Amino acid sequence: MASSPATARSQKGSARRPPPGRSGRSSKGSKYDARETRAAYAFLSPWIIGLLIFILGPMIWSLVLSFTNYNLVDKPKNVGFRNYERMFDDPRVHTALMNTFIYAVMFVPLAIGFALFLAMLLNRLTSGAGFFRTTYYLPVMTPAVAVAVLFSLLLNGNYGLINKALALLGIQGPQWLTDPAWIKPSIVLMSLWGIGGAVVIFLAALKNVPTVLYEAAAIDGASGWQRFRRITVPMISPAIFFQVIVLTIASMQMFDKVYVLFGNPGQKTYAGNASLFYALYLFQQAFQSLKFGYASALAWLLFAIIMVITLIQVKVGNRFVYYEGEERK
Amino acid sequence: MTGPGTAPATEPPYVRTGSAATDASTSMTSLATADLAPADRPTGAAPPSTVNRGRPWMQIPYWIVLLFWAAVFMYPFLWLLSASFKTRANVFDNKVIPDPFTTANYGEVWHVAPLLRWLANSGYIGLFAATTVTFSSALVAFGFAYFRFPGRNVLFGTVLGSMMLPGLVTMIPVFLIWKNVGLNDTQVPLWAGNLFGSAFYIFLLRQFFLALPRELFEAARVDGCSYLGLFWRIAVPLSKPALIIVFIFEFQASWDDLLKPLIYLGNKTELYTVPLGLNSLYVKFNPIAGGEGDFQYIVTAALLATLPMILIFLFGQRYFVEGIATQARKG
Numbered sequence A: 001m002a003s004s005p006a007t008a009r010s011q012k013g014s015a016r017r018p019p020p021g022r023s024g025r026s027s028k029g030s031k032y033d034a035r036e037t038r039a040a041y042a043f044l045s046p047w048i049i050g051l052l053i054f055i056l057g058p059m060i061w062s063l064v065l066s067f068t069n070y071n072l073v074d075k076p077k078n079v080g081f082r083n084y085e086r087m088f089d090d091p092r093v094h095t096a097l098m099n100t101f102i103y104a105v106m107f108v109p110l111a112i113g114f115a116l117f118l119a120m121l122l123n124r125l126t127s128g129a130g131f132f133r134t135t136y137y138l139p140v141m142t143p144a145v146a147v148a149v150l151f152s153l154l155l156n157g158n159y160g161l162i163n164k165a166l167a168l169l170g171i172q173g174p175q176w177l178t179d180p181a182w183i184k185p186s187i188v189l190m191s192l193w194g195i196g197g198a199v200v201i202f203l204a205a206l207k208n209v210p211t212v213l214y215e216a217a218a219i220d221g222a223s224g225w226q227r228f229r230r231i232t233v234p235m236i237s238p239a240i241f242f243q244v245i246v247l248t249i250a251s252m253q254m255f256d257k258v259y260v261l262f263g264n265p266g267q268k269t270y271a272g273n274a275s276l277f278y279a280l281y282l283f284q285q286a287f288q289s290l291k292f293g294y295a296s297a298l299a300w301l302l303f304a305i306i307m308v309i310t311l312i313q314v315k316v317g318n319r320f321v322y323y324e325g326e327e328r329k
Numbered sequence B: 001m002t003g004p005g006t007a008p009a010t011e012p013p014y015v016r017t018g019s020a021a022t023d024a025s026t027s028m029t030s031l032a033t034a035d036l037a038p039a040d041r042p043t044g045a046a047p048p049s050t051v052n053r054g055r056p057w058m059q060i061p062y063w064i065v066l067l068f069w070a071a072v073f074m075y076p077f078l079w080l081l082s083a084s085f086k087t088r089a090n091v092f093d094n095k096v097i098p099d100p101f102t103t104a105n106y107g108e109v110w111h112v113a114p115l116l117r118w119l120a121n122s123g124y125i126g127l128f129a130a131t132t133v134t135f136s137s138a139l140v141a142f143g144f145a146y147f148r149f150p151g152r153n154v155l156f157g158t159v160l161g162s163m164m165l166p167g168l169v170t171m172i173p174v175f176l177i178w179k180n181v182g183l184n185d186t187q188v189p190l191w192a193g194n195l196f197g198s199a200f201y202i203f204l205l206r207q208f209f210l211a212l213p214r215e216l217f218e219a220a221r222v223d224g225c226s227y228l229g230l231f232w233r234i235a236v237p238l239s240k241p242a243l244i245i246v247f248i249f250e251f252q253a254s255w256d257d258l259l260k261p262l263i264y265l266g267n268k269t270e271l272y273t274v275p276l277g278l279n280s281l282y283v284k285f286n287p288i289a290g291g292e293g294d295f296q297y298i299v300t301a302a303l304l305a306t307l308p309m310i311l312i313f314l315f316g317q318r319y320f321v322e323g324i325a326t327q328a329r330k331g
Helices: A005-014 A034-065 A082-089 A091-124 A129-141 A144-154 A161-168 A180-193 A196-207 A211-219 A224-252 A256-263 A278-288 A292-320 B019-036 B056-083 B088-093 B104-112 B115-146 B152-162 B167-180 B192-196 B199-210 B214-222 B227-238 B240-256 B259-265 B274-285 B295-315 B317-330
Strands: none
Touching: A034 A292, A034 B115, A034 B152, A034 B167, A034 B192, A034 B227, A082 A091, A082 A292, A091 A129, A091 A180, A091 A196, A091 A224, A091 A278, A091 A292, A091 B056, A129 A196, A129 B056, A129 B295, A129 B317, A144 A161, A144 A180, A144 A256, A144 B056, A144 B274, A144 B295, A180 A256, A196 A224, A196 B317, A211 A224, A224 A292, A256 A278, A256 B274, A278 A292, A278 B167, A278 B259, A292 B167, B056 B295, B088 B295, B104 B115, B104 B295, B115 B152, B115 B192, B115 B199, B115 B227, B115 B240, B115 B274, B115 B295, B152 B199, B167 B259, B199 B240, B199 B317, B214 B227, B227 B240, B240 B274, B240 B295, B240 B317, B259 B274, B274 B295, B295 B317
16 A cells, blocks of 8 residues: 555545544645644643643653652752662662562463463353353452452461461461561462453453364364464464553552551561562652652652563564454555 | 653554554444353354353363352452451451351441541542543543544554553652642542543543544534534444443542552541541551451451442443453454
8 A cells, every 4th residue: 555655645635535544644745624633632632731731741850850859848959860879779679679570470470371261261161151250350349458458367377268278278378478478479369369350351352263263273183282372372462462561560560459568657567578569669768758859760760660671571572472464564 | 751652662562553453443342242242252253162062061160160260259258248247256267157147347337437438538539530531531532533633643652652651650740749739638639630531541432433433423514513512412422331431440440549549648537538548447457557456347348348349340340341351452
């Protein structure tokens, strides 16, 4: 279609109104109607105002703040790069980053694998999938604070349900929420309870895989594993890829549950530094220690880290993710 | 601005506005039927196990595994429900049937904490947040879907890019803004930002609007309908399912949020939302934090905090499933 731009343009010119540009491609040469443009910007004005006040403005402000010391009372004092230098020497930043990484590395693969497992089983049912989907999704509706509260009771090392159940199997359960080694697995467990969203997404993706592919593979004598590996995974790879990115970004910002369990001011915790997640540390620096400059620098570090991780995922993902219709280009 | 807003160089695949995006728009409308009734799937999209069809016993192993996990997912709810009917001493006895059985917690919890107030706060803040974001996002989405104007692609790229910006980056300046206008320590910042639309919902609604037949709008234009009329009289009525999706998604998000109430409501207990209130109860009654160990109130409050969301899900389930499944098409 790009081979003859001249004809394309003349076609557009001859039409009374250019076709709606659903592809999002800009059509050079076509004239915009001034009245339509005015109307469009009127419709867009809430977003544009919001973008300036709540996104672009704050981004600039945050960047500026990150080069100052600001405690809400005194005027911001310019300190150059000192906040960033301090960040790299701050052992608690290292701890918080490590904790957050470990959590994400544990949670994301487990979540993807578990959700895919459930979705594939659901996809095999000829009836009743709706019932299971409801039961798997209900935990997602539970407010994060309630999840934290509920699981803090279930995971109680001495009389919690989970350790009682493990005892029945002859396993001595750990002190989930007080033993530093078990903090992250506990939070992973809580988050896995809310995996229903990914299950629903994967199930929807699986339903879109054309049956003919499996039939053809069956004729060719492909094994179950080969069909999974060569058909299912590539066909739903965009959904998997998208979930990996979304869950990773969310994990890097894990806050609610750790705040309730370990982050309240004055809350006694036996977990030591094991419960210090990055977003929690950032929040504490900002709103409990009133170090707004330092906290802003911390926010930009997190942003940079998330961008780098996402970039790597996109680069790696582009090699594996199969997009239907790619050949049509 | 830097990377996130414009983000053209590192465009993630789901940002590709080409085939993928239009694909999402068309599949969304068919989703209601495709996804809600697994029994009658569209042709060519049946599960791989077509061989098993007509032989239900072949599915028994799947049922067993799925039922096991359903029990695992449901048991915490059951535990919570039963614990809320137990006495202080028995909360942790892990029995399914409370013995002795008491409804006293449901009478007392309201006096232990202003729980009713918190529920009402969360309810009305959720309504404000959901109403404003639905309306504003729809307006903006329609602007992107219907009109042709200079700068459209750049602006829409900004919408998509802003989805990738972690909220933590803007959290502090946004707080300072609300403080400067004297509205910190109020509930206004919990919803007022929604007056300006939200990127994900704009994206979602734009897909929906793009799927509406353009001839409809052209005909109305010929009949002298204004642009606002196109939006209000044609796009909105035809997009009710999508608007309901946005509304309940945002209501849930607002109900769930801890961070914003934590930042803005400080220690004004009467302004608290449910999550913040529940957190304060947890701290108050938990012996680890020096509390008295009245866990029966904590479990009852946790259950009451969850109940409205469960009801919303059970009644609006098809919208949830539709809205979530849309994300599968984003790739």
